[in-house]
Amino acid sequence: MLDFLYQTGWGAFTLMLLFQIPFLLVFPYIVYRKCFVNPKPGNTNPRKMTRLETVWIVSAIALFVIVNLYSISYMPMSRTAATEKTAAVIQDVDVTARSWSYEISNRQFEVGKPVRFSVKSVDTMHGFTVYHPNGKILFNMMLIPGLEKPSSLVYTFTEPGKYKVRCLEYCGIAHHGMQDELTVVKSDG
Amino acid sequence: MLTATIRRTPILGKMFDVDESTGLSDINTWPAMMIMTSFVWLIVAILLGALMPVIQMAELDANLFYSAITLHGAALAFPFLFQFMMGISLHRSGGCMGKSASGKLTTLIYLCMNGGAVLLTLAVLGGLKITYTVMYPLPLVGAQMGAWSMNMVVLGFTGIALVLTSIIFLYPLQIIRMSFFGKQREELLLSARTLKDPGMLGMVMSVMILLVTGTPLMIVAGALLLALYGIVPLEAIAWASEPVVFQYVFYIFAHNLMEAMAIMVISAVYATLPLYLADGTRKLYSDKLANLALWILLVTSVTSFFHHFYTTNPGLPSALAYHGNFMSWATGVGAALSTFTILATIWKHGIKPEPGLMAILAGFVVYILDGVNAMVAGNIAVSYQVHGTLWVGGHAMSVLIAMCLMWMGVLYHHYPVITGKKLDKKLGSRFVTLYFIGAVGLLYSFAAGGAMGMPRRFADWDAGPDGWMMVGIAILIFGLFLIAGFVTYMQNFMRSRSIS
Numbered sequence: 001m002l003d004f005l006y007q008t009g010w011g012a013f014t015l016m017l018l019f020q021i022p023f024l025l026v027f028p029y030i031v032y033r034k035c036f037v038n039p040k041p042g043n044t045n046p047r048k049m050t051r052l053e054t055v056w057i058v059s060a061i062a063l064f065v066i067v068n069l070y071s072i073s074y075m076p077m078s079r080t081a082a083t084e085k086t087a088a089v090i091q092d093v094d095v096t097a098r099s100w101s102y103e104i105s106n107r108q109f110e111v112g113k114p115v116r117f118s119v120k121s122v123d124t125m126h127g128f129t130v131y132h133p134n135g136k137i138l139f140n141m142m143l144i145p146g147l148e149k150p151s152s153l154v155y156t157f158t159e160p161g162k163y164k165v166r167c168l169e170y171c172g173i174a175h176h177g178m179q180d181e182l183t184v185v186k187s188d189g
Numbered sequence: 190m191l192t193a194t195i196r197r198t199p200i201l202g203k204m205f206d207v208d209e210s211t212g213l214s215d216i217n218t219w220p221a222m223m224i225m226t227s228f229v230w231l232i233v234a235i236l237l238g239a240l241m242p243v244i245q246m247a248e249l250d251a252n253l254f255y256s257a258i259t260l261h262g263a264a265l266a267f268p269f270l271f272q273f274m275m276g277i278s279l280h281r282s283g284g285c286m287g288k289s290a291s292g293k294l295t296t297l298i299y300l301c302m303n304g305g306a307v308l309l310t311l312a313v314l315g316g317l318k319i320t321y322t323v324m325y326p327l328p329l330v331g332a333q334m335g336a337w338s339m340n341m342v343v344l345g346f347t348g349i350a351l352v353l354t355s356i357i358f359l360y361p362l363q364i365i366r367m368s369f370f371g372k373q374r375e376e377l378l379l380s381a382r383t384l385k386d387p388g389m390l391g392m393v394m395s396v397m398i399l400l401v402t403g404t405p406l407m408i409v410a411g412a413l414l415l416a417l418y419g420i421v422p423l424e425a426i427a428w429a430s431e432p433v434v435f436q437y438v439f440y441i442f443a444h445n446l447m448e449a450m451a452i453m454v455i456s457a458v459y460a461t462l463p464l465y466l467a468d469g470t471r472k473l474y475s476d477k478l479a480n481l482a483l484w485i486l487l488v489t490s491v492t493s494f495f496h497h498f499y500t501t502n503p504g505l506p507s508a509l510a511y512h513g514n515f516m517s518w519a520t521g522v523g524a525a526l527s528t529f530t531i532l533a534t535i536w537k538h539g540i541k542p543e544p545g546l547m548a549i550l551a552g553f554v555v556y557i558l559d560g561v562n563a564m565v566a567g568n569i570a571v572s573y574q575v576h577g578t579l580w581v582g583g584h585a586m587s588v589l590i591a592m593c594l595m596w597m598g599v600l601y602h603h604y605p606v607i608t609g610k611k612l613d614k615k616l617g618s619r620f621v622t623l624y625f626i627g628a629v630g631l632l633y634s635f636a637a638g639g640a641m642g643m644p645r646r647f648a649d650w651d652a653g654p655d656g657w658m659m660v661g662i663a664i665l666i667f668g669l670f671l672i673a674g675f676v677t678y679m680q681n682f683m684r685s686r687s688i689s
């Protein structure tokens with residue numbers, strides 16, 4: 001469940017609905033009631049209102065905190081750090097982006113072996129986004145030219161197949177053509 | 190003279206013909222001029238919005254798509270929406286402070302905004318396709334690669350600099366001047382407000398944000414411009430031409446520009462809502478709570494811009510990423526407070542079903558829906574899924590569309606004072622309905638595209654799964670609803686009748 005929420009686009013969509021739906025239930029309802037049904041002053045006992053206000057704010061804050069705390073272990077920096085601690089070997093891949101192609105030091109990987117992508121741009125802003133064969137985004141990087149440290153993270157592929165790479169930062173008239181492909185094979189060991 | 194210019198303008202002139210009999214010309218004429226001009230930009234740019242999905246379906250040229258997106262984004266954000274907002278808020282400040290909203294400074298605001306936008310438009314037509322976020326150093330790299338000429342870069346940057354001067358310096362100076370200096374003129378005072386009033390506080394806060402967060406960008410952009418003109422050598426401004434420097438000063442400003450515009454419109458909502466209460470009390474549930482919400486928005490927004498850079502990690506140190514994540518969600522606390530204040534006000538006093546107020550409330554709903562969309566993307570883990578997709582493109586667009594609807598509601602309220610004419614209720618409600626359907630539909634369509642991994646600013650929707658083109662079709666359909674909403678709004682202005 002958490003994998004879905006924090007690691008897929010539709011999970012993000014679900015998270016969004018989780019917050020929007022309560023709002024959509026409460027706000028239009030009160031507007032409708034006090035506008036069309038009965039615009040007479042509502043009961044606003046100050047004590048009650050203060051309590052309501054507290055409940056409203058505290059539950060909002062609590063939800064905000066929970067959603068973000070649970071996400072921590074899904075953040076690429078914590079994933080990367082965790083893999084670095086446990087993995088015996090991490091395969092290093094250097095990527096150089098320029099308008100409108102990638103230079104990739106290795107395009108073939110094995111299932112289950114962590115890969116560290118270190119990606120740099122040498123001309124303008126580019127992206128390096130890897131798509132699962134089923135079309136979902138696995139991760140996303142933004143590349144600012146001139147940054148000393150390349151954008152970097154460790155990722156472990158879990159399924160064999162052809163993985164599309166796309167640039168997701170607008171980089172000029174052939175931006176949509178800036179793509180590449182990675183191949184993931186079953187591990188032989 | 191200005192009144193005559195407005196009157197002589199074909200079609201739109203009739204909508205904004207200022208009522209001179211009231212003696213309020215000093216707070217009405219320039220605002221009317223700005224609002225009218227902003228509509229010209231709207232009409233052109235919104236058609237370009239509808240053109241984008243059409244280009245994709247008909248498989249037209251990618252260059253056309255990138256020109257359309259550049260003009261659509263730039264024109265709707267600045268000479269349309271920002272100018273629309275300036276027009277209304279200059280009128281509001283004038284009426285609340287009893288100060289003239291005209292004069293040299295206002296003229297200059299108008300000329301810089303529209304002159305700059307015209308120059309940028311010419312540059313785009315001349316080949317410059319850099320989107321409204323400039324994507325620096327793309328303008329220079331594109332020129333080196335022969336995608337467009339250096340002349341167009343110089344022309345475009347000059348235009349952008351003029352627009353930014355208007356937004357970052359001239360407009361804030363005018364609002365500050367009106368709020369703190371000069372003599373009050375009794376005859377201009379329509380409804381006196383002080384800075385303790387949430388309806389005024391937000392206005393001053395937001396111009397301060399523009400001034401403070403925009404100045405670094407002005408310095409960097411100014412240095413670049415001097416180099417482009419050949420006045421100083423490029424090496425001398427190496428500190429400014431660094432892409433990282435530009436990207437950071439850009440987003441410090443661009444993010445806060447959106448927040449400033451949001452604070453300004455929320456404060457206008459706080460000022461307008463009480464005027465429509467059913468029991469006639471004209472008071473918010475709590476001014477203190479309203480002000481607190483504005484302060485929270487102010488404080489949390491300033492450093493949440495780091496969320497634009499999560500995916501450059503470790504280029505953006507993790508600590509700053511966490512900070513950006515925290516601040517982005519903390520803005521939500523301000524929004525939760527605003528929601529509570531508005532609901533409690535409505536609950537306590539009841540409201541009248543006037544189209545202007547309905548537009549404001551519908552706009553607020555879209556604003557909150559979009560705020561959630563933004564907060565979710567402001568989570569680091571999620572950002573690695575949706576950054577660079579239509580999700581974020583949709584957020585940028587939806588927040589503007591939401592603010593636009595709230596301002597349209599506020600203008601609905603001020604329109605009779607400016608023109609001496611009254612609007613039709615039925616057309617008003619129809620406009621709110623059409624616009625609201627369009628806005629919500631666009632928001633979810635863009636988010637769905639993002640969920641499917643559909644890139645933003647990407648001239649090949651055919652390259653992905655079928656779902657991408659379906660999203661494109663949904664964008665076109667809901668876009669047409671939005672356009673129908675705008676048309677109805679203008680139709681109402683066209684048909685408005687003299688009050689007397």
Ligand code: HEM
Binds near residue numbers: 239261263593647
């Ligand atoms: C008040 C109305 C509107 C505003 C303020 C607005 C604003 C924007 C902005 C700021 C962008 C981002 C541009 C960029 O990423 O460079 C954008 C993109 C876009 N807008 Fe609008 N827009 C409006 C109405 C519409 C309408 C009516 C349509 C469609 C019929 C539309 C379709 C699009 C499309 C297709 C994109 C490009 C998405 C992408 O590929 O990233 N917009 N809009």
Ligand SMILES: [Cu+2]
Binds near residue numbers: 099167171
């Ligand atoms: Cu690229």
